[in-house]
Amino acid sequence: MSDTRRVLIAGAEAVGAHPARAGQALRFEPTPLLLGFVLGPMMEANLRRAMILSRGDPTVFLREPISLALLVLTGLLLAAILLLTVRRNRERVFAE
16 A cells, blocks of 8 residues: 555544544535545546546547536536635625
8 A cells, every 4th residue: 555545544534533523623514525535436437437438538528518518517616606705705805
């Protein structure tokens, strides 16, 4: 087992031992972390499968209409979240 994997396992164990307390200390919710741990390996396996089927061509995600629509939707949602966060922080800074 590599050193990197050992460090990742130790960190996950430290956070996973008391996720609610770790979430309060680091100010994040434990639920998305748990979803990431559960869905991450599945997503990685499916990405690997798609890359094998497309013979390593990543543009397959841009050529297929469903994957392109999901990528665009994801980009729009990320942009909206970023803009709302920036706007909220600007209002708070300029209010002071």
